[in-house]
Amino acid sequence: MNVDAMSTFFALLSLVALAGAAATGVLAVVRRRDPDGPLAGWWHDLGRVSLLLAWLVALTATLGSLYYSESANFVPCQLCWYQRICMYPLALLLGLAAWRRDRAFAVYGIALAAVGAALSIYHSWLQAFPPDSGSSFCTADAPCTTRHVWEFGFVSIPFMALSGFLFILAMMGVARSTVRHEETT
Amino acid sequence: MSNRPTAKQSPSQRVQQAQRQSQGSNRVWWILGAVLIVVAVAFVAAIAAGGGGNSDAEGGVASPSGGTVVPNGDASFGNVEARGTALAQFAGGGTDAAVGTPVPSLNGTTFDQSRVDIPASGKPKIVMFVAHWCPHCQAEVPRIQEWLDANGMPGDVDLYTVSSGTSESQPNYPPGDWLRGEGWSVPTMLDDKEGRAALAYGLSSYPYFVVVDADGNVVTRTSGELSTEAWEALLESARSGQTGGTTGTTGAASEAG
Numbered sequence: 001m002n003v004d005a006m007s008t009f010f011a012l013l014s015l016v017a018l019a020g021a022a023a024t025g026v027l028a029v030v031r032r033r034d035p036d037g038p039l040a041g042w043w044h045d046l047g048r049v050s051l052l053l054a055w056l057v058a059l060t061a062t063l064g065s066l067y068y069s070e071s072a073n074f075v076p077c078q079l080c081w082y083q084r085i086c087m088y089p090l091a092l093l094l095g096l097a098a099w100r101r102d103r104a105f106a107v108y109g110i111a112l113a114a115v116g117a118a119l120s121i122y123h124s125w126l127q128a129f130p131p132d133s134g135s136s137f138c139t140a141d142a143p144c145t146t147r148h149v150w151e152f153g154f155v156s157i158p159f160m161a162l163s164g165f166l167f168i169l170a171m172m173g174v175a176r177s178t179v180r181h182e183e184t185t
Numbered sequence: 186m187s188n189r190p191t192a193k194q195s196p197s198q199r200v201q202q203a204q205r206q207s208q209g210s211n212r213v214w215w216i217l218g219a220v221l222i223v224v225a226v227a228f229v230a231a232i233a234a235g236g237g238g239n240s241d242a243e244g245g246v247a248s249p250s251g252g253t254v255v256p257n258g259d260a261s262f263g264n265v266e267a268r269g270t271a272l273a274q275f276a277g278g279g280t281d282a283a284v285g286t287p288v289p290s291l292n293g294t295t296f297d298q299s300r301v302d303i304p305a306s307g308k309p310k311i312v313m314f315v316a317h318w319c320p321h322c323q324a325e326v327p328r329i330q331e332w333l334d335a336n337g338m339p340g341d342v343d344l345y346t347v348s349s350g351t352s353e354s355q356p357n358y359p360p361g362d363w364l365r366g367e368g369w370s371v372p373t374m375l376d377d378k379e380g381r382a383a384l385a386y387g388l389s390s391y392p393y394f395v396v397v398d399a400d401g402n403v404v405t406r407t408s409g410e411l412s413t414e415a416w417e418a419l420l421e422s423a424r425s426g427q428t429g430g431t432t433g434t435t436g437a438a439s440e441a442g
Contacts, residue, residue: 009231016223045212053220073356075320146320 047178086116
C-alpha cells in the first residue's frame with residue numbers, strides 16, 4: 001500500500017463514518033417522534049456498541065494520523081496538533097470506557113470530540129478555501145493550508161478528522177441517551 | 186440488568202422478553218458485521234484505485250514527459266562550482282535589481298554523481314530550486330511533472346532543478362527518493378553543504394524560480410508555489426525574454442534554512 005492508496009482507504013472510511021454519524025442523527029429524530037417504533041430497538045442496541053464503535057474510530061484516526069506523520073513524513077501543522085490533542089486521548093479513554101461498559105464516560109468524550117470537531121471544521125475550511133494572503137498560514141515549515149491529502153476533490157486530513165469527531169459525538173449521544181434509558185427501566 | 190426475567194412476569198411476558206433479547210444481540214452482531222464489511226470494502230476499493238501509484242520509484246527510466254526520471258543513487262549533496270557574480274538575494278515585491286544581470290554558471294553533480302551543468306547562457310532556461318522538506322515544493326513538483334507529462338518537455342526552454350537546503354534531520358529525506366517517487370524528469374543538480382548554488386542564484390525561500398534568457402541574463406525571479414497557469418506564464422517569459430503578467434508575484438513559500 002502506498003500513500004495514495006492509504007489516503008483513498010482513509011478517505012473512504014471517513015465518508016463511512018460521516019454517513020454513520022448522519023444515520024445516527026436521523027435515527028435519533030425518528031426515535032423521538034415514535035419512541036415505540038421498530039427503530040427504537042436499533043437505537044437501544046446501537047447504545048450497546050456505541051463505546052466500542054467510537055473507540056474503533058478514535059483508534060483508526062490516531063493510527064492514521066501517526067501513519068501520515070511518521071511513515072508518509074507529512075509534517076503536522078499547528079492546527080493538526082490541536083486536533084491530535086483532542087483525538088489521541090479518545091483512542092485510549094474510549095477503549096477503557098468500552099471495556100468497562102461505562103456509558104457515563106460519554107459526557108467526557110463529548111467534551112473532547114466537540115473541541116476537536118470545531119477545530120476540524122475551521123481547518124477543513126482553510127484547506128478547501130485557502131486564504132489569499134500570499135504567505136503561508138501558520139508556520140513556513142508546516143503551513144496549515146498544505147493539502148497533503150485531497151481525495152475525491154474534498155476529503156483532506158482535517159476533513160477525515162472532522163468525520164471521526166462527528167461520528168464519536170454521535171456515538172456519545174447514543175451512549176448518553178441509552179444509559180439514561182437503562183437506569184430508568 | 187433491567188431486562189432480566191423476574192418471577193413477577195407472566196410466562197408470555199418472559200417469552201417476549203427473551204425474544205427481544207435475542208433479537209437485540211442479533212442486531213449488535215449485525216452492526217459489528219456491517220462495520221467489518223464496510224472496512225473491508227473500503228480497503229479493497231483503495232487498493233484497486235491506488236494500484237497505479239508510485240511506490241517503486243525507479244530512476245533513470247524514460248518519463249512520459251519525454252525526459253528521463255532523475256537517476257538512482259543515494260547522493261544528497263553534490264560538488265558545486267559557481268563561476269561569475271552571484272545574483273542579489275531575492276526579496277520579492279517591487280522591482281528586482283537582479284533582472285537583466287548575468288547569472289553565474291553552475292557545474293555540479295546529481296544523485297548518481299554524474300555531472301549536471303547549468304551554463305550561464307545558451308538556450309533560455311528556468312532554474313528551479315527545491316528543498317525536500319518544503320511542503321510547497323512537495324506540492325509544486327507533482328504539479329509541474331503532471332504538466333510536463335501532458336505537454337512534453339519544452340524544446341525551446343531548458344529546465345533545471347537544484348535540490349538545495351538538504352538536511353538529514355528534516356522530513357521527506359533523502360531528496361532523491363522523493364523526486365524519483367514523483368517521476369521527476371527535470372535534470373537535477375545537488376547543491377553542496379554550503380549551499381553554493383543557492384547562494385549564487387540569490388535564493389531566499391523555496392520553491393524558487395529564476396528565468397534566464399539566451400544571453401544568460403535574468404528575465405524574472407519568483408518564489409513560492411506556482412499554479413499551472415503561472416508555470417505556463419513563466420515558460421512564456423523564458424521564450425519571450427519578457428516578464429508575463431502573473432510572474433513576479435510571490436506565492437506561498439518556505440523560508441530557506
